[in-house]
Amino acid sequence: MDQSDKPTERESEPELPNKSALPISLVTIKAACSQCSLHELCLSEGLSKEELSKLDNLVGSRRKLKRQQSLYRVGDPFEALYAIRTGFFKTDILLEDGRDQVTGFQMAGEILGMDGIGTEAHSCNAVALEDSEVCIIPFSQLEQLSREIQTLQHNFHKVMSRELVRDQGLMMLLGTMRAEERLAAFLLNMSQRFTTRGYSAAEFHLRMTREEIGSYLGLKLETVSRAFSRFQEEGLIAVQQKHIRIIDGDGLKRLLNHQPR
Amino acid sequence: MDQSDKPTERESEPELPNKSALPISLVTIKAACSQCSLHELCLSEGLSKEELSKLDNLVGSRRKLKRQQSLYRVGDPFEALYAIRTGFFKTDILLEDGRDQVTGFQMAGEILGMDGIGTEAHSCNAVALEDSEVCIIPFSQLEQLSREIQTLQHNFHKVMSRELVRDQGLMMLLGTMRAEERLAAFLLNMSQRFTTRGYSAAEFHLRMTREEIGSYLGLKLETVSRAFSRFQEEGLIAVQQKHIRIIDGDGLKRLLNHQPR
């Protein structure tokens, strides 16, 4: 029932048969692309079978990461984008003065690495928060293929644009919301993204610490913890460490839409 | 001497001769593209003359805006990107509950509208803060041309990626910096961008109100005003309403790199 709590187990799912050992069939291609690219987040939406097959060639190589391992770090040369197949990541920035901030949490079906395109080097760190697997998309090949395939080109542009809009939303959160509003927005966002991926909207397991949540939301960990406690007292959620159950989602939404003042 | 104070006068510069009345010459093309796309921000960097000419065809149409006029609004159907030729813009978001936030200030050579690609509709408002002129870049044509011209494609991807990185920086600012640090970062950023455009690094005229600065930085206008005053007392800058002179730029930088605590 509570499948949302178990995605880590997907790690141990049997590997797909080694592609190179088999004739490439539409079945394995579909499997490969439907895994890493659920829903509309994906680069492959709307592609013909033939086009999908080209994309799949490009995306052939994968990489597994253990919890706490970095996918890339600030300054690493930019070579590829990464589509998350399974697992959970954070991106963060660390300034010389010790200041750091989590700039995002990413889950299956989302694309990492676009920060590196502009300067040929990554501008943030991407760290796995649980054992994870990504598909490696060499960027120059993606550009080449998207010169051939209009739909792919447009999909990629949409992905980048949505990322811009997501960032705008986060700025709004950081610039105008109070602690409880921020946390409510965060929980609703998580819930919505888990739902999109077929997990429970009401019950899930957070992969990040209070400190990481706080960093993302521009709050201290104690403030996050207190807000969790208050939500629990008010019957909005049930918290037990990293396990969250949303009891009154509408109540959380009301927190958001309420007058700032 | 203080040219930084006068960019508005560029508004009244004589229009280029009507292109359709003349054979397209490399001169007018160069003039058109070198105007709107100073430096590396531009989509046209590294293009051959022939390629530039194709881009210029695409970018033919322009639009003038008076101060306070909207270039586009939330929900407007997305059709084109806009390259700022002259003038100064802000983008902002307004929530139902009255909350609003400035998400960016844009000046000549920068590109507006990328927020609309992902959903086919704009997700923010773009408003001219002084009389301005933009080049209209119909997006489907840009995609088409960037399927032909690899360099153009890559330039566009770089522009979007840099926007992502800019947003990361702003998140860092909103999430971890204190009021004076935020304002120092803002002033240094403005100074740097004016410099890039050939204006004075030390002296410039802000086009936005204290309230707009505050909204952008996640502060109230009074806090912005007080920080300006304190900088002045400390001999870092000279403020007179919207006119700013940076006296001790290194002092401002020191404010930034200092331990957060």
Add this chain to the structure above:
DNA sequence: ATATCGTATTGACATGGATCAAAGCGACAA
């Protein structure tokens, strides 16, 4: 000149969240 309006400055006070500190809890190893 004088009045008006939007914007900016400054002061006095209130408060949300940070900071500091101490327990509590759960997982894992010895």
Add this chain to the structure above:
DNA sequence: TTGTCGCTTTGATCCATGTCAATACGATAT
């Protein structure tokens, strides 16, 4: 079972910024 370690919760205080209010400034119109 006991100890350790990382994470979380909770309490007591502090302080940066928000809030409210008064005044000043500068541009424009009368």
